[in-house]
Amino acid sequence: MLKMVIAKPLYRPLKLEILYYLSIRIKLSSNEKQYYLNLKKGYEGEREFASWLKDLSDNYIILYDVLLEHNNSLFQIDALVLTPTIVYLFEIKNYEGDFYIESDIWYTSTGNEIKNPILQLRRCESALRSFLQSCGYTLPINSHVVFTNSEFALFQAPRNQPIILPAQRNRFIKDLNMNAPHSKNYTLAKQFMSAHLQQSPYNLAPKFDYNSLKKGIICATCGAFLSPTKNVQFVCEHCGHKEKIDTSILRSIREFEILFPNKKITTNIIYNWCKIIYSKKTIRRILSKNYMIVGHGKAAHYVPK
Ligand SMILES: [Zn+2]
Known part of the structure; x- marks a missing residue:
């Protein structure tokens, strides 16, 4: 079986590398430390998801970590899978532990409210839709929040949520491969590549000399x-x-x-x-x-x- 094409591979963000070195060489504040650990965990989740997509068949084109600007605001896409007829959008979460949903609000097992990842996904999807339209595309977008951590559990989730859980990994890849496209959408991949923005990691890291x-x-x-x-x-x-x-x-x-x-x-x-x-x-x-x-x-x- 032929493998998919990775147009934009997943790299360890430079920002994460800088924070790793700083975490060893200076004392980070507790906020900075938390920021570093979240970033690290997020990247590990992305790597896990990339290992899922390794089993995708030919003609799919994958892009990781795409940063776009639309209407003067930036939006970050964790992973995109392109075909000539549909765009798959993935928001990746490496949450660990028990979570539950009550009237559309997400909580940790201890009852702390967290940001609703589906709302985040919808915002990203809407920005992506405008971006595609501005490029002249009206392709449908199929978007999901992917939970990659096998220690993640979600309770009281209404059915038909745009969510992929670790236990659904094999079925999810199988379904994609059953519907594999007949050709590659290189044109769109190129448009994403040229619109992708590089952000300097130096103004985001803690100040240091x-x-x-x-x-x-x-x-x-x-x-x-x-x-x-x-x-x-x-x-x-x-x-x-x-x-x-x-x-x-x-x-x-x-x-x-x-x-x-x-x-x-x-x-x-x-x-x-x-x-x-x-x-x-x-x-x-x-x-x-x-x-x-x-x-x-x-x-x-x-x-x-
Ligand atoms: Zn050692």
């Missing part, structure tokens, strides 16, 4: 700070993960680049950033090997090759 961040190299697996070593590899004291020193340093340089896209990469700053490397020569060797040097003397710095 170089000096306030804890320096050192973090473990690739568990995020703990590594201790200096005279061997050719680091061994994390926390999780036992082993990594060649060169790889750890390169990873730290990459992290530095993500956190400080406007700072120049120099041997001195990376030496200070990594903190636990004895010799500047090691840093210089790795930079020279993997980056390109520009400028001379004090102005010399490295840029990606």
Whole structure:
């Protein structure tokens, strides 16, 4: 069986990566921490849903995380599945635990009201409809809130809600494959791709500066700070993960680049950033090997090759 086409793959958002590093190197406020954990959980839900769609058959086109502007307001779409005759819209929720619905209001098991995800879906659907119309399309939109977490349970849900529960995964994919389109709607996929907006993750993250961040190299697996070593590899004291020193340093340089896209990469700053490397020569060797040097003397710095 041929597989579907992913026109816009799901990536770990840069914002999430930045917050992950910050969560290790500075003390986030409880709001920031909550924001980070929600973002992380949301992304894990999206990844889970992407694993469901891996079983979709040929001619479906999938786009993840599309950010569009319509009538001066932004709207974010978690996943779109395109065919020549219909557009499927998915709002993905990674909720965990028991929830219930009472007269259209959603509650957690402890009785706290939460935002009604179906209203959120409807708003997104209506914005998407206007967007499609502005592109000259009158395709029907089939939209669903997808709950991806197997620990999620919903009580007192009226029937015929636009909801897909984890237990319905196989049937949902089977139904889509039974109705698989005969051709691909590349034209529409291209229109979404060109309308998609990139949002800078830097103005969303908490404010931080170089000096306030804890320096050192973090473990690739568990995020703990590594201790200096005279061997050719680091061994994390926390999780036992082993990594060649060169790889750890390169990873730290990459992290530095993500956190400080406007700072120049120099041997001195990376030496200070990594903190636990004895010799500047090691840093210089790795930079020279993997980056390109520009400028001379004090102005010399490295840029990606
Ligand atoms: Zn570790």
